[in-house]
Amino acid sequence: MPRQPNFLLVSTDQHRADHLGCYGNPTVRTLAIDTLASRGLTFDNFFVACPICMPNRVAILTGRMPTTNGTRHNGIPLELDAVTFVDQLRDAGYHTGLVGKAHFQNITGRPLKQRDIFPGDPPAPRKGDAHRLERTGSEYQAELMPLWREDPNRPGPATPYYGYDFVRFANGHSDHVQGHYTGWLAERHGDPDSLRGVLNALASPGSDAPQAWRTAMPEALYPTTYIAETCKDFIAAHMAAHGNEPFFLHCSFTDPHHPFTPPGRYFDMYDPADIPLPASFGHVDPEEPDLLSKLRADLADGRANNTGPYPFCATADQVRQITALTYGMISMVDDAIAGLLDQLDELGIRDNTVVIFTSDHGDFMGDHGLMLKHGLHYDGVVRVPFIWVDPVVEGVQRTDIHGSSVDISACVLARASVAPVNGNQGIDVVSAARSGAAIPRPGVLIEEDELGAHLGREQGLRTRSYIQDNWRLTLWQGMEGGELFDRNADPHEMHNLWRDPNSSSIKARMTEAMLRETIRLTDTSPYATHVA
Numbered sequence: 001m002p003r004q005p006n007f008l009l010v011s012t013d014q015h016r017a018d019h020l021g022c023y024g025n026p027t028v029r030t031l032a033i034d035t036l037a038s039r040g041l042t043f044d045n046f047f048v049a050c051p052i053c054m055p056n057r058v059a060i061l062t063g064r065m066p067t068t069n070g071t072r073h074n075g076i077p078l079e080l081d082a083v084t085f086v087d088q089l090r091d092a093g094y095h096t097g098l099v100g101k102a103h104f105q106n107i108t109g110r111p112l113k114q115r116d117i118f119p120g121d122p123p124a125p126r127k128g129d130a131h132r133l134e135r136t137g138s139e140y141q142a143e144l145m146p147l148w149r150e151d152p153n154r155p156g157p158a159t160p161y162y163g164y165d166f167v168r169f170a171n172g173h174s175d176h177v178q179g180h181y182t183g184w185l186a187e188r189h190g191d192p193d194s195l196r197g198v199l200n201a202l203a204s205p206g207s208d209a210p211q212a213w214r215t216a217m218p219e220a221l222y223p224t225t226y227i228a229e230t231c232k233d234f235i236a237a238h239m240a241a242h243g244n245e246p247f248f249l250h251c252s253f254t255d256p257h258h259p260f261t262p263p264g265r266y267f268d269m270y271d272p273a274d275i276p277l278p279a280s281f282g283h284v285d286p287e288e289p290d291l292l293s294k295l296r297a298d299l300a301d302g303r304a305n306n307t308g309p310y311p312f313c314a315t316a317d318q319v320r321q322i323t324a325l326t327y328g329m330i331s332m333v334d335d336a337i338a339g340l341l342d343q344l345d346e347l348g349i350r351d352n353t354v355v356i357f358t359s360d361h362g363d364f365m366g367d368h369g370l371m372l373k374h375g376l377h378y379d380g381v382v383r384v385p386f387i388w389v390d391p392v393v394e395g396v397q398r399t400d401i402h403g404s405s406v407d408i409s410a411c412v413l414a415r416a417s418v419a420p421v422n423g424n425q426g427i428d429v430v431s432a433a434r435s436g437a438a439i440p441r442p443g444v445l446i447e448e449d450e451l452g453a454h455l456g457r458e459q460g461l462r463t464r465s466y467i468q469d470n471w472r473l474t475l476w477q478g479m480e481g482g483e484l485f486d487r488n489a490d491p492h493e494m495h496n497l498w499r500d501p502n503s504s505s506i507k508a509r510m511t512e513a514m515l516r517e518t519i520r521l522t523d524t525s526p527y528a529t530h531v532a
Contacts, residue, residue, distance in 0.1 A: 004093070004416050005390075006353040007248040008340065009408075012333055013053065013101060013173070014257035014373070016362030016380045017046070019330055023385060027274065028327040032338035033387070036357055038396050040389030041433060046403040047444045047467060051361040051373055051381045053257075054103050055447075056405050060360075061086065061104060061162060063409030063424040065447060068523045072449040077105040077135045078162065083421050085409035086163030089248050092418045097166035097234045100227040100252030104162055105143045107171040143171050145178035152183035164250075168230050170223045173254050174261040175215040177223040184226055195221065198259075204267070209321035210306035210314070210371075212260040219264040219332070223254050228336035232343050239347055248412075251340065255329040258309075258363075258372060262328030270327045272320035278366045278380075280492040281319065287496035289476075289483065291375055291461075292368060299369070311364060311372045319366035326365065350391065354415060357387040358408065367492070374450060377465040377474050377483075378493055382446055388430050390415070399433035402444045402467060423525025443468025445517045466514035473510040484510065 017023045021030045022037035023044075049059035050066045058071040061084045066072045070079060090096050141147060142157035148169070161167045169179025175196045185192045194200055194216070201213035219225060231251045238247045255262075262269070284296070298304045299313035306312040314322070337357075344350040362381045364370035373381045386403055388411065410426030413419070420426070432439045443466055450461040462477040472493070474483040484497045484507050497503040 004246045005392075006246050006349060007089075007094075007356065007412060007416075008344070008353055009248070009250045009356045009358075009412075010253070010337055010340070011100075011250070011357075012253045012330070012359045013255060014361060014363045015330065015359035015384065016365060017044075017359075017383045017385045018380070019256075019326065019365070020385055022387070027270065027276075029269075029331050030334045032334045032341060033357060033385075035341075036337075036355060036387050036389050039394050040355070040387055041393075041397045041399060041430060043386040043388075043403045043429070043433070044398055044400050045467075045470070046358070046384055046386035047382050047405070047446060048361045048384055049404055049406045049445075050447050050449075051377065052448060053360055055449075056360045057101075057103050059406045060358075060408050063406055063420060063426040064523075065406055065425055065445070065521050066449070067447055068423070068425065068521065071104075072447070074103075075106060077140045079133070079135060080139060080162075082162070084163045085413055085420070085424070086248060086250075087160070088163075088413060088418050088421065089416060090160060090163050090165065092416060093245060094416070095166075095238055095242050095245050095247045096160070096164045097231075097238075097247065097249045098161070098164040098252065099166075099168045099230045099234060099249070100170045100223075101172075101254045102143055102161075102167070102169060102252065103171065105140050107143045107145050109144075109146070143169055143179065145172050145176075148178040148180075148182045152186045156180060166234055168234075170227050170252075170254055173257040174259040175217040175222070175263075176259075177254055180230075181223055181226045184230075185221055188221055192221075207321060209260065209318045209325070210312075211258045212322060212325055214267050215261040215263050217261075217263050219266070222263040222332070224329075224332050224336050227251060227253055228339055231340060235340075235343060235347065235349075239349065246416075253333050253336070255333055256326045256363075258322075260322055260325035260329065262325055262332055266328035266332045267325065268328075269331055270324040272317070272324040275320040275323045275327075277316055277319060278368075278492070280368045280378075280494050281316065281366050283368070283492075283494045285494055285496050287481075287499060288368070289376065289479070289481075292370070296369065306371070309372065309374070311370050311374050311376065313369045314366065314371045319369075319371070322371065323365055326363070352391065354391070354412075355387075355389040356408070356412075357385060358405070359384040360405075375448070375461055375463060377446060377448070377463060377472065379472075379487070379491075382465065382467075390430075393434065397434070401429050401433050401439065402441075403427075403429040404444045421525070422527060423523060425521055441517065441520070443513055443517060445514065445521060464514065464518075466510060466517060468510065468513055471506060471510055473507065473514060475514075 022034040054074040055066040170181040204214035407426040411430040414428040446465040448463040465474040470487040
């Protein structure tokens with residue numbers, strides 16, 4: 001057996017923490033993930049660095065906050081010369097693999113340009129940037145879905161790809177996923193496009209939720225199946241050819257992100273009538289931000305824009321339907337994880353494999369009447385699962401340490417006995433939780449930069465939240481006021497205390513703490529090359 005442990009990092013997409021049995025959900029069936037929690041360390045307060053796909057995935061990969069690593073929003077690829085924690089594992093002798101959604105580079109359309117972000121500016125000449133490299137061209141097109149659609153057998157990226165020796169993409173969501181999956185699907189079905197999308201959907205009487213359909217894609221051909229099977233192939237091939245070396249495999253599922261299209265039996269696995277509405281669904285806080293008030297008004301006026309990626313308010317029936325379908329997608333992923341864990345047992349490597357489970361961000365999923373994500377930092381969007389199962393220290397454990405997605409790299413590197421690079425901003429919260437040691441961070445900072453017209457803001461929307469002692473403080477650039485929630489007394493975040501005179505002292509302390517944490521996260525890389 002290798003001296004260093006194997007790592008299996010399993011991630012889901014747009015999966016909030018409380019959509020798991022082990023996080024208190026009484027309805028969704030997640031036996032495999034719950035079993036992991038019964039054998040390992042579960043973080044009850046684990047938060048994203050940014051509640052958007054690309055920035056948080058890159059924050060995990062680099063151990064650096066979005067404003068530090070440069071990927072502040074979808075559409076800004078991670079620079080190719082960035083040092084990732086997977087690079088470091090590879091240098092330390094690990095065989096590294098990624099199967100599923102990467103999203104380290106753009107996956108849709110063309111790269112975002114300055115003229116798209118600020119449409120009121122003169123279109124030509126284009127505004128200059130502080131970086132000469134635009135992060136465009138063939139080296140930054142490895143994940144583009146349109147190119148995979150045009151050529152299902154196009155070559156994958158040159159490896160190592162941000163540290164990964166083995167790469168098999170499944171980029172996108174629902175039954176629209178492209179990447180290496182495109183060619184795999186074409187080998188198994190003569191007309192794969194006839195299985196995709198709402199126009200090819202099977203009949204589903206009584207189902208009328210937005211961005212939801214009964215997909216014609218069978219379970220055996222759905223992206224979740226491809227990702228799980230390809231991960232099994234990687235592990236089996238590794239053990240056959242490199243059995244004396246450790247591996248790091250990132251199994252990255254594309255569900256339960258919208259559109260909501262669980263295949264086969266998973267579509268009807270949960271009855272919407274059995275889904276309770278969130279406690280905050282019908283509540284209107286007089287101090288709620290005008291962003292939310294506008295979305296409520298759009299729903300009441302019949303103008304809700306519920307077809308795209310941005311948040312919208314939904315009816316009670318829509319919330320129940322979408323949640324039921326989301327649970328179906330989660331249960332399919334859980335069944336796939338069960339198969340992976342069985343394989344570790346069959347190969348006799350479970351006792352030397354650290355299994356990690358997390359998600360890139362959550363979803364409002366009916367909280368405050370909202371769906372999806374962006375702009376507002378309610379708990380369902382910013383708090384994600386984080387479960388760490390180490391065969392050396394088994395047994396159910398839970399911790400209330402406030403962890404961050406940016407910490408994952410530091411935890412993995414510490415367990416592999418590899419020192420992080422200068423500039424890694426993560427903390428080994430796993431060791432701290434087990435030892436009871438204090439960590440050099442009293443709270444967690446969450447960043448979100450929305451580029452371009454967004455929620456009525458033509459110049460974009462920038463949001464910062466800080467969570468400490470289970471209080472949340474949120475500020476927006478260019479908007480008066482903010483949010484302050486006592487999440488101990490008000491776990492559903494229904495009473496904004498920003499203007500409450502009795503909360504002025506805690507608001508001042510939280511504001512100062514946010515500033516201090518922002519200073520702590522100022523980049524320390526690169527090292528100085530000369531000191532006078």
